[in-house]
Each structure stands twice: as structure tokens, then as C-alpha cells.
Amino acid sequence: MRNRFADTFYELGKADNRLCVVVADISPAGSIAKFRNEFPTRFINTGVAEQIMIGMVAGMAQRGLRPFAYTIATFTLYRPFEMVRDDLCYQNLPVTIVGIGGGVTYSTLGATHHAQEDVAIASTIPNMSVIAPCDPSETEAATRWCAGQQRGPVYLRLGKAGEPDFSSKAPEPWQFGKIRQLRPGTDVCVLSYGPIIKQAFGVADRFQARGQSAAVYSVHTLKPLDSEGLAEVLGRFARVVVVEECAPNGSFAMRLQQLAWQRQAKCRIDAFTLQDAFIHCYGSHEDLLAAHGLSVPDICTRLGLN
Amino acid sequence: MTVMDRRLPERGRNSIDAAAARRRCRAYRKRILDISQQVSALHVAPAFSCTEITDTIYHELMRKAPDGSFHDVFLMSKGHGCMIQYVILEEVGLLSRADLDAYCKPNGRLGAHPDYETPGINASTGSLGHGMGLATGQAYGEKLKNTDVLIYCVLSDGEFQEGSTWEAMMMAANLKLDNLIGFMDFNDFGGLERMSDGHRAFYPLVPKAEAFGWESVEVDGHDAEAIVNAVTARRGGRPLLLVCRTVKGKGISYMENVPIWHYRSPNKDEYQQGLKELADAAE
Numbered sequence A: 001m002r003n004r005f006a007d008t009f010y011e012l013g014k015a016d017n018r019l020c021v022v023v024a025d026i027s028p029a030g031s032i033a034k035f036r037n038e039f040p041t042r043f044i045n046t047g048v049a050e051q052i053m054i055g056m057v058a059g060m061a062q063r064g065l066r067p068f069a070y071t072i073a074t075f076t077l078y079r080p081f082e083m084v085r086d087d088l089c090y091q092n093l094p095v096t097i098v099g100i101g102g103g104v105t106y107s108t109l110g111a112t113h114h115a116q117e118d119v120a121i122a123s124t125i126p127n128m129s130v131i132a133p134c135d136p137s138e139t140e141a142a143t144r145w146c147a148g149q150q151r152g153p154v155y156l157r158l159g160k161a162g163e164p165d166f167s168s169k170a171p172e173p174w175q176f177g178k179i180r181q182l183r184p185g186t187d188v189c190v191l192s193y194g195p196i197i198k199q200a201f202g203v204a205d206r207f208q209a210r211g212q213s214a215a216v217y218s219v220h221t222l223k224p225l226d227s228e229g230l231a232e233v234l235g236r237f238a239r240v241v242v243v244e245e246c247a248p249n250g251s252f253a254m255r256l257q258q259l260a261w262q263r264q265a266k267c268r269i270d271a272f273t274l275q276d277a278f279i280h281c282y283g284s285h286e287d288l289l290a291a292h293g294l295s296v297p298d299i300c301t302r303l304g305l306n
Numbered sequence B: 001m002t003v004m005d006r007r008l009p010e011r012g013r014n015s016i017d018a019a020a021a022r023r024r025c026r027a028y029r030k031r032i033l034d035i036s037q038q039v040s041a042l043h044v045a046p047a048f049s050c051t052e053i054t055d056t057i058y059h060e061l062m063r064k065a066p067d068g069s070f071h072d073v074f075l076m077s078k079g080h081g082c083m084i085q086y087v088i089l090e091e092v093g094l095l096s097r098a099d100l101d102a103y104c105k106p107n108g109r110l111g112a113h114p115d116y117e118t119p120g121i122n123a124s125t126g127s128l129g130h131g132m133g134l135a136t137g138q139a140y141g142e143k144l145k146n147t148d149v150l151i152y153c154v155l156s157d158g159e160f161q162e163g164s165t166w167e168a169m170m171m172a173a174n175l176k177l178d179n180l181i182g183f184m185d186f187n188d189f190g191g192l193e194r195m196s197d198g199h200r201a202f203y204p205l206v207p208k209a210e211a212f213g214w215e216s217v218e219v220d221g222h223d224a225e226a227i228v229n230a231v232t233a234r235r236g237g238r239p240l241l242l243v244c245r246t247v248k249g250k251g252i253s254y255m256e257n258v259p260i261w262h263y264r265s266p267n268k269d270e271y272q273q274g275l276k277e278l279a280d281a282a283e
Helices: A001-014 A031-038 A051-061 A073-075 A081-090 A117-123 A136-148 A197-209 A225-237 A252-264 A283-293 A296-302 B019-038 B045-048 B051-061 B079-092 B097-101 B133-146 B164-173 B204-209 B222-230 B267-283
Strands: A019-023 A043-045 A065-073 A097-099 A129-132 A154-157 A180-183 A187-194 A214-218 A221-223 A240-245 A270-274 B075-076 B152-158 B180-186 B217-218 B240-245
Touching: A001 A019, A001 A031, A001 A136, A019 A031, A019 A051, A019 A252, A031 A043, A051 A065, A051 A081, A051 B045, A051 B133, A051 B164, A073 A081, A073 A097, A073 A117, A073 A154, A081 B133, A097 A117, A117 A129, A117 A221, A117 B180, A129 A136, A136 A154, A136 B075, A136 B152, A180 A197, A187 A225, A197 A214, A197 A240, A197 A296, A197 B164, A225 B045, A240 A252, A252 A270, A270 A296, B019 B045, B019 B051, B019 B079, B019 B267, B045 B051, B045 B079, B051 B075, B051 B079, B051 B152, B051 B180, B051 B222, B075 B079, B075 B133, B079 B152, B133 B152, B180 B267, B204 B217, B204 B240, B217 B222, B222 B240
Parallel strands: A019 A043, A019 A065, A065 A097, A097 A154, A129 A154, A187 A214, A187 A240, A240 A270, B075 B152, B152 B180, B180 B240, B217 B240
Antiparallel strands: A129 A221, A180 A214
């Protein structure tokens, strides 16, 4: 995802000299390094200083530029939170904050590097849009949208590198603000976003193996939430499963449950989120998800599929 | 390309009308005292300490395009000082009398902190420690656009207790932003106490700014001519910070250096006394 973002940004940046990238001491991966070499004045490194990273992109946007702030997810939102809220969101500036390694992607680094509440926190701020693509293909579509939009600030939550493709052959195109069917189905619907969608497909496969037709949707835009699209899903399926890499409070699952209550949905909803806990576990991304109870076998057991 | 009057006052020449500047500043203070009798939610003393600084920037430093719009940019980083900006914007016609009459009223658009995209307001501030970062981004943006626009930013001295201000100071110097000029309203008071009593390590200020790569000089922040001279005498090539020595509540004896006037609004008697002091000062 990181590399596809970089390739896409580089390509867009060649054509639009308003596009700039401001990083806070993160090594420029892939094509961002190429962008830096070709357009050195449009690549700025603030060093280990995230408050000025956000302050600068806000000021640059106020003077007509289209900057992206880019660093590890926790440091894009948590350290400079008030700059994100006041400078970007209150002033409603068209700036994209790219958070690399959302959720527990940085699985060996401990909770200081886990953006396990990022989607929930970003979604609470007025004017902020929140996008979490599931794979490189959605990352490209989202990056293109971010570079061209006038709507306001966006938190673009990415994984790291090496994520497989899930969506390039999807029956529906990526569209900001709309849920996206990646696999059709009729009995069960699995809703997910971000790289943890691999778990969603694993769960859907288990439903299939038991003779139940399971759809998978990418809820790539967490804010604004596609309430109508989701209400349609809640009405159409008897069972809806949420698999997400975010802490439970303020999660997509919580908002979906609220929507289900408001719309008096009859379906059953099973929600699987990160725990409301700092889990002192170090290992692979899979290991961390498992420690939070989000391995495919664990989810399937709790769904009664074993 | 339109021809603009982009001249800055010439070095060493007394190009300003100091008496006119004093007249304007007395009128601004009176206008703010008048408003304080309509709405008590305003920061009088913080506005009075940066009255001359703000007046000088608007009337002596910022250049205008032929259509009368400002070519340069003003940012009030100390958002609680915005009353002085509002009354100046009223005077130059960017805000109306009706705007100021509706200050802090639900049908108005002016609050006790400035709000971005209100005419003449180039940033939403109020939370301290944001303006220098915004100004740095704006100054760099103008560099990328290859313009000669200057960014003038007024900050409270208290804002220099915020780490974010120093992140911005370091970055602005890294980027050699010679189009960024900061004015520290050095009145030595936070909301609570005299900083030189409670925060001794905050001083000295000019060497700190210089150590962060800025050109810096201390001036009398109530002396328009000194401010203009300090700006025109700059060596250049880097951002400039004027450490402007000021008196919080300047011009009204009972407000000067009395912390409560950070927030308080004068009662009727105090208002009358204030008007009298301003009138006496005119003689």
C-alpha cells in the first residue's frame, strides 16, 4: 500500500505542482524518494516534529497548495492532535494526512506505535473525512481522490507494504463515501476495511465451506459513513459480520450497531474489533491480531462455525 | 502585471507620521473600551499591549495592491488579542460597523477569537502555539509560488512557552524563510502571573531566537517608528523576530500590568476613567 501510494502520488505530483509532501523524519519509500529528487522544494522533512508538520501543511493549504502530511499513523494524529483539529479541521482545509501502519501494523514495536484507535479518533472531528483502503488497488483510487478533492481534511489510513490484492477485480469501482462489494453473496455479509480484510475473506470462505453464501464489502470510507448503503445491507442479509482493526469504542462496528438500532434492522450483527486494551505482545501482524482475538479460527469459533 | 506599491519604508528614514499613529491607537483603544460596555467577553489588556504593533503592521508595513487589498498577510497568532485586529479591519473597511456591533452576539460573525475566512482573518487562532506553524507553512507556500508576499505574525510571549512554537521557529529557519516576520508581544504576563517571576528560564529571548537561526532584535513595542526601523534595518536572509517590549493593558493606568485585566471588562466607572485617560493622553 505504501508503495502504491508513493507511485500514485509521484504520478499525480508530476502533473500538479500544487501537490507537496511534508514528512516527519520517515524515510521516503519508493517513488516518494523519486519525487523528492525531482521536486526537492515540494518535499519537506520537518524532522521529529509532528506539530509543525501539521501546522505547515495547514498554512501551505491556506496559500493554495495541496499538501499531504505523511508519517507513521500514531504520529500523524496523536502527537499533533490539536493541530489536526484546529488547524486542519476547524479551518476545513483540503489536506491529506497519510497515516502509515494504521492499527497494529507495527507489530513488533509495542503500543507506542499502534494506531489502534486512529479511525475512531479521526472520525470524531468535524469536517474530517476518513478513508482506509483495503489493498494497493484501493490505495491508488483513494490517493487520486484525495489529490483532487476540495472537500476538506482527510485521514488516509494505510497499512505498510506487501499487502495482497483483494479489490482490483471487484464488481464495483471505488467511490468515495460508498461501501463497495468485493465478493457477492446472499446469506451473510462480512464488512471490513483496511488490510485486515484478509481476515474477512477467510471468514467468508468458512461460511462458504458450510454452504452459506457470504458477501464481502470494503467499508473503505469510514467518514462520511455510507448510511444508506449500510442500511440496505442490514435489510438484505440475515447475518452481518464486522471485522475491523480498531479499538471498540467509536469503532465502525459501534456505529453500525447504532445504525441498525435506528433503522430497526432485523439482522444479527457479530462485531470483531481490537480489544480495548494495550496488549503487550510482539510478533507478526497476524500474531498481534490473534492476540486481540482476530485470527480467522478465533473469529470463526465465536461465530459458531467450527 | 499590475504595478504595485511594494516599497518598504527606506532604511534610516523617518517615514512615518508618529502623531497620526498615536491618534489612531487612541481611537482603537476607545473603540475597544466602547465595545467592552456592550459585551463583557473580551480581552482588553492583551489587545492594548499589541495595539501599536498591529497598527504599525497594517499602516506602515503591509503593502497594498492597486485595488486596495493587502498584498501581504497578517496573522494574529495570539487570538485573544483579536479586538485590536477587528477595530483596525473596521477602520480599513474589511469589517463593517455592524460586524463589530454584533461582536460575540449570535447574529454576528466575530468572536473572542478570530475565525478563518472572516474578511481580513487569515487563520483561526485562540489556542496558543498554533500561529507560528501556520505562518511558517504560509511563508513557505508563498516561496513555492515564487511571490514576494510577506507574512506578518503577532504572537504573545506566552506562546513561546509552547513547544510547538519552537518546532516552527526551527523549521522556519531551516527553510530560510526571510518572508516571515514575527512580532512577540513581550508584555511579560501570562494569564496568571508575571513570567519573569515564575519562569525565569524563559529569558533571555533574543539569544534564544538567534540560537534557533532567526534574526532577532528587541524594540519598544509601543513605538511605531522603532518597529519600522527594526524591520527595515534587518540583515535579511532568514526569518526575523522582533521582541517587542510592551505593557499589558497599555494606556489605561489601572489595567497596566495587573493580571486580572487579561480577562476582565471595565465597569461603568472604570470605563469613564479609561476614556478620560485616553483623552488626557491626547493633549
